[in-house]
Amino acid sequence: MIELNKEDILSKINFTDIKKKVWYIAVIGRPNVGKSTFVNALIWEKVSIISSVPQTTRKRVLGIFNDTDSQIIFFDTPGIHKEEKVFNEEINKQAMSSMKEASLIVYFVDPTRESWAEEKYIEELLSFTSIPVLKVFTKADINKKVLDTSKNLNISSVTKEWFEELLEKMKSYLPEWVLLYDEDYYTVQEMDFRIAEIIREKVFLHTKEEIPHSIFIDVTDIEDKPSILRINAYIYTETDSQRYIIIGKNWDLVTQIWTEARTELEEIFGKKVFLALRVKTQEKWRKNERLIKQILR
Numbered sequence: 677m678i679e680l681n682k683e684d685i686l687s688k689i690n691f692t693d694i695k696k697k698v699w700y701i702a703v704i705g706r707p708n709v710g711k712s713t714f715v716n717a718l719i720w721e722k723v724s725i726i727s728s729v730p731q732t733t734r735k736r737v738l739g740i741f742n743d744t745d746s747q748i749i750f751f752d753t754p755g756i757h758k759e760e761k762v763f764n765e766e767i768n769k770q771a772m773s774s775m776k777e778a779s780l781i782v783y784f785v786d787p788t789r790e791s792w793a794e795e796k797y798i799e800e801l802l803s804f805t806s807i808p809v810l811k812v813f814t815k816a817d818i819n820k821k822v823l824d825t826s827k828n829l830n831i832s833s834v835t836k837e838w839f840e841e842l843l844e845k846m847k848s849y850l851p852e853w854v855l856l857y858d859e860d861y862y863t864v865q866e867m868d869f870r871i872a873e874i875i876r877e878k879v880f881l882h883t884k885e886e887i888p889h890s891i892f893i894d895v896t897d898i899e900d901k902p903s904i905l906r907i908n909a910y911i912y913t914e915t916d917s918q919r920y921i922i923i924g925k926n927w928d929l930v931t932q933i934w935t936e937a938r939t940e941l942e943e944i945f946g947k948k949v950f951l952a953l954r955v956k957t958q959e960k961w962r963k964n965e966r967l968i969k970q971i972l973r
């Protein structure tokens with residue numbers, strides 16, 4: 677009989693064979709119900725950008741939650757809404773495609789902002805899937821309505837009430853499976869997408885009405901050195917007047933957006949960031965299918 681020492685034993689264990697409750701869960705719902713806030717709060721990391729403007733998330737984002745007995749890979753999806761414009765259709769498609777790959781669909785409903793026509797539309801869409809659906813009410817900390825919590829969970833991403841219950845419930849739908857990602861990862865996103873999203877969030881935080889929806893960010897160059905990250909990026913608007921609004925009087929607004937984006941990028945990437953940021957106009961980009969596909973790729 678061959679005697680194995682500790683090193684031999686360890687070298688024979690394949691860590692990727694460790695099994696836990698593992699698989700994908702899609703978080704879906706109307707715009708602004710708190711999908712991205714929930715994923716960030718559960719994972720304790722900024723995976724997705726958040727704002728009070730509906731339709732903040734445009735492309736699905738992967739957030740990975742790890743604990744002792746599970747690895748849950750969340751698809752944070754764009755809010756599903758009823759609109760026939762090309763751009764909105766593409767955004768809806770992003771949400772729908774995530775559902776197919778998931779073991780569970782967590783369907784968020786915000787009881788503080790009623791829009792039952794839209795909820796009905798989502799429920800209709802869900803009726804076509806064979807994947808289990810877990811309906812969850814959000815924003816419990818500000819909700820004044822009495823809800824039937826015997827059937828649906830009622831969570832808050834601010835106080836984290838009902839998080840444990842929701843987590844246990846979600847795990848019960850997941851198969852025992854090998855880990856799909858290294859446990860050190862909390863998200864999978866291309867660097868240029870992540871940078872563009874942080875810049876976009878800052879524009880969303882400081883503009884209103886049609887402006888947030890009229891912009892897209894193009895990160896054209898990244899030079900990632902050990903001590904410095906150099907980025908060249910553009911904020912595109914649909915019209916020149918929107919461009920002047922984003923630039924602001926004496927460049928005030930774009931300077932504020934630039935400062936906040938740069939500060940957060942330095943925190944995320946843990947190094948000095950040099951950010952060249954300019955504002956340009958790309959007329960009617962939301963009607964340009966080729967460009968939309970490129971932005972949401």
Ligand SMILES: Nc1nc2c(ncn2[C@@H]2O[C@H](COP(=O)(O)OP(=O)(O)OP(=O)(O)O)[C@@H](O)[C@H]2O)c(=O)[nH]1
Binds near residue numbers: 705753755756817835
């Ligand atoms: N009070 C309170 N506010 C919340 C909660 N969750 C989210 N919010 C707020 O609701 C707004 C929308 O949150 P998001 O997480 O961006 O919503 P979303 O569902 O991802 O929205 P889209 O990306 O547009 O589909 C933000 O202003 C959040 O701060 C919550 O539990 N309590």
Ligand SMILES: [Mg+2]
Binds near residue numbers: 725732754
């Ligand atoms: Mg979102």
